[in-house]
Amino acid sequence: MRKRSVGINVRVTVTEKKKVTMLARKCGLSLSEYLRQRALGYEPGGHPPKEVFDVMDKIDEIAESCQPSAGTKIAACADEIRNLLIGGN
Template sequence: MRKRNFNINVRVTEGEKKRLTRAAKRCGISLSEYLRKVGLNKNLTEKPSAKLYEAYSNISDLLRDFSTLDCRYIEIRLKEIKRKILSAYHEKKDADSSGDNENLGD
């Protein structure tokens, strides 16, 4: 890793700092790392929520054991997974409506 020994001071409003901090947290990285990546036009991806990761894990388990499972059990598990995915989606939708997706330059 490169040694980072230069500082850049940036002035932001309290609201901008909160939005930047939340955006960095959603990506699972520090605010400094987030600002470096944004400033250098690097790709950023949000880390999946715990609910979404759990749904993915449930799908993996279901696929692994698929040939040995009863159809009714599979149906029940798929409905549970569907609920988890919808719950994770609605959590994300609610978080996005809090102003995080506004233009930070305003």
């Protein structure tokens, strides 16, 4: 069951809505979640650009082509970097 049952209506200009929608999308959040987080004092972070993930995929390919012990270390480091970039644990 949905816990949130009370709405808050805010009037904005078309330009303001486009800007806030873009910022929410950049963070990977819905417009409602983005506004909720901002209103509650959180500053959501943006996702890295697609090129960052392309580079991480290339590092994974390199790790797979290395000697097993080196490949395991490279893969572990790549996982650590990936988690830092996307907010993993």
